[in-house]
Amino acid sequence: MKVHTLSVLVENRAGVLSRVAGMFSRRGFNIESLAVGTCEVPEMSRITITVNGDDTQIEQVKKQLNKLIDVIKVSDITYREHVRRELALIKVAANPGSSRAEVMQIADTFRAQIIDVGAKTLVLQVVGPPEKIDALEKLLRQYGVKELVRTGTIAALRGSKTTAGE
Amino acid sequence: MKTGAKILIEGLLKQGVTTIFGYPGGVVLPIYDELYGSPLRHILVRHEQAAAHAADGYARASGKTGVCLATSGPGACNLVTGIATAYMDSIPMIALTGQVPTALLGNDAFQESDITGITMPVTKHSYLVKKAEDIDTVLGEAFHIAGTGRQGPVLIDLPKDVVTNEAPEPKPRGEISLRGYNPTFKGHIRQIEKAISMIGEAERPVIYAGGGVIASDASPELIRFAEATGIPITTTLMGIGAIPCDHPLNLGMLGMHGTRYANYAITECDLLIAIGARFDDRVTGRIQSFAPNAEIIHIDIDPAEIGKNKVVDLPIVGDSRMVLTCMLDRLTGRKERTTWNNKINHWKVEYPMSCPDDGVLRPQLVIKTLSDLLNGEGIIVSEVGQNQMWTAQHFCFRHPRTWITSGGLGTMGYGLPAAMGAHFARPDLPVFDIAGDGSIQMNIQEFGTIVQYDIPVKVVILNNMYLGMVRQWQELFYDRRYSYTELPSVDFVGIAAAYGIDGIRVDSADQVKEALTAAITTDGPFVLDFRVEREENVFPMVPAGAAINEMIGGQKE
Ligand SMILES: Cc1ncc(C[n+]2csc(CCOP(=O)(O)OP(=O)(O)O)c2C)c(N)n1
Numbered sequence A: 001m002k003v004h005t006l007s008v009l010v011e012n013r014a015g016v017l018s019r020v021a022g023m024f025s026r027r028g029f030n031i032e033s034l035a036v037g038t039c040e041v042p043e044m045s046r047i048t049i050t051v052n053g054d055d056t057q058i059e060q061v062k063k064q065l066n067k068l069i070d071v072i073k074v075s076d077i078t079y080r081e082h083v084r085r086e087l088a089l090i091k092v093a094a095n096p097g098s099s100r101a102e103v104m105q106i107a108d109t110f111r112a113q114i115i116d117v118g119a120k121t122l123v124l125q126v127v128g129p130p131e132k133i134d135a136l137e138k139l140l141r142q143y144g145v146k147e148l149v150r151t152g153t154i155a156a157l158r159g160s161k162t163t164a165g166e
Numbered sequence B: 001m002k003t004g005a006k007i008l009i010e011g012l013l014k015q016g017v018t019t020i021f022g023y024p025g026g027v028v029l030p031i032y033d034e035l036y037g038s039p040l041r042h043i044l045v046r047h048e049q050a051a052a053h054a055a056d057g058y059a060r061a062s063g064k065t066g067v068c069l070a071t072s073g074p075g076a077c078n079l080v081t082g083i084a085t086a087y088m089d090s091i092p093m094i095a096l097t098g099q100v101p102t103a104l105l106g107n108d109a110f111q112e113s114d115i116t117g118i119t120m121p122v123t124k125h126s127y128l129v130k131k132a133e134d135i136d137t138v139l140g141e142a143f144h145i146a147g148t149g150r151q152g153p154v155l156i157d158l159p160k161d162v163v164t165n166e167a168p169e170p171k172p173r174g175e176i177s178l179r180g181y182n183p184t185f186k187g188h189i190r191q192i193e194k195a196i197s198m199i200g201e202a203e204r205p206v207i208y209a210g211g212g213v214i215a216s217d218a219s220p221e222l223i224r225f226a227e228a229t230g231i232p233i234t235t236t237l238m239g240i241g242a243i244p245c246d247h248p249l250n251l252g253m254l255g256m257h258g259t260r261y262a263n264y265a266i267t268e269c270d271l272l273i274a275i276g277a278r279f280d281d282r283v284t285g286r287i288q289s290f291a292p293n294a295e296i297i298h299i300d301i302d303p304a305e306i307g308k309n310k311v312v313d314l315p316i317v318g319d320s321r322m323v324l325t326c327m328l329d330r331l332t333g334r335k336e337r338t339t340w341n342n343k344i345n346h347w348k349v350e351y352p353m354s355c356p357d358d359g360v361l362r363p364q365l366v367i368k369t370l371s372d373l374l375n376g377e378g379i380i381v382s383e384v385g386q387n388q389m390w391t392a393q394h395f396c397f398r399h400p401r402t403w404i405t406s407g408g409l410g411t412m413g414y415g416l417p418a419a420m421g422a423h424f425a426r427p428d429l430p431v432f433d434i435a436g437d438g439s440i441q442m443n444i445q446e447f448g449t450i451v452q453y454d455i456p457v458k459v460v461i462l463n464n465m466y467l468g469m470v471r472q473w474q475e476l477f478y479d480r481r482y483s484y485t486e487l488p489s490v491d492f493v494g495i496a497a498a499y500g501i502d503g504i505r506v507d508s509a510d511q512v513k514e515a516l517t518a519a520i521t522t523d524g525p526f527v528l529d530f531r532v533e534r535e536e537n538v539f540p541m542v543p544a545g546a547a548i549n550e551m552i553g554g555q556k557e
């Protein structure tokens, strides 16, 4: 079992997301995260999916994705040079005087930004590979994580190569 | 300018469609108005499920894409089982559904249902058309998708305003190209060459042919390939008809109710050549014990089937006919495999697919007699259950597309409407629906359609007054506890008569031939109610979870 990162180009059409998501749930594949947005071509969208499975399962995932008419291209970039990032907003309990300073120090170490300061809470914005966000969340848990919002992983190939043109 | 409805009907005619099966309702009134007096023939069924099955039967018998039409909401929902049936067997079909006007979409309007959402898992693709000017393009794409690659049903949802609004005359359709859809037809040459050399080395090869061979019309190439290499063929339920039943290289059907010799050959082979087949669990039994000693070559148009259920040694993605043609071109010399051939012939003699001739009215006798009378010239459709398996086992099929059955989904109620569809595809051939007393009652209302259009379908009911296949499992695996599988006697001849169809009830073995002859020589539809031995079982049988050579029944007494 290994987490794979798939970059999927799709037609930017109504229903395409439910076709993709439906295929995963119907066939019992586990999506770890899914992020979708517009891309460099106007009528297409790019979906980045991270999915956990052994080689045979991942092979099936890719083939089944390719069978969807609205899927234009599936690139498994797991074993290629790439960068992965996720953004998270973490609302953490931080009472002035007690834990607030510590939380701010941790944020600093993770190069997380404090984007909201409330009476009893701080909202941290952190960007990085998903493992970094996991680590930060774990550290903050002792102070009380009130809310955790993650975008899901997005990824791009390093250098001049792109997943659309190869 | 033209209305969407007009563009739709003209588009279907342009596509070469001659017959569609449907049922009207509120939001499709504009389409029905356009059908009035149109050269496009519409067959009014009695239930939308039957429209879908009829379109499916039409497609299987003709090789062309079948078309059905239903109104929104309940009409569309009634199509679902028929669409799923076509999807599981990769049958090209277009399902047209009416939808509430675009302005009301999502409002829970009267007779609104999200049919594209409901059918997403059972369609190859679907469209919700938003503008009249899109209808013709969508139609072209839908037929292209349904009828190429691994074929399948495509649904087009048409809101009422889209078919009433006007749009300019569509431009002539060019070649259709979709950037997300590029099926592979030609097999990879190096893979094909490797296959040839594996075949050259094999001592005990077997071909396992499925519905893909029928879909790609590859039967002649398959037979030539088998004859050129001397390799025997076993077919799946869906592959029956790809090779004549009495061809010396035909091992019959494999799997749960396959022949002993086919299953033994699979178990002992050292090379398995799967062509247009998908290693379904009803075929493989316990998958680890399926072809345990074999290297596997898998030829299939759908790359996702390769390696899905069974690891294969050599995949060839492509159309069965094209790949076989290419292989035939490259064959050199034929290898003699006397020991293997002798072994198979020994099994064939030792474990023949026979039925006792003891004067009892057994279902197998009905099938055998019909088979002898028709001599393979006709279309045989089946329902689901024991009736289906006995037909697959005992009818001698000689041509592809003459055996029409719901394999993947196993849909009871499929047979009668599919037989109607098959008739419109091949009006030159006699069409028989081999039915169970349970299944026939799932779409028996279609007697009405048969009468209205004088469709000469002959219905052969193997009436055991049981949901026989389920009863068989209860007998064998649930200690004969017949929980809710007994059916009361029904006067099928009486029902037929009420609709205006002739029929005969048959109670003894010596009347079988005469009754079947009466049906064959009748011009119109005919219903035969055979009161068969009630607790007859389908043998041989591989119990669920067993290896396919661990069969019960089917030995010489
Ligand atoms: C729509 C549907 N419901 C339930 C089943 C499960 N099932 C499979 S075979 C069978 C019995 C069929 O009875 P009948 O049509 O009388 O055929 P027989 O087996 O007696 O020949 C049933 C209930 C099914 N295949 N399809």
Ligand SMILES: [Mg+2]
Pocket: B436, B437, B438, B462, B463, B464, B465, B466, B467, B468
């Ligand atoms: Mg029955």
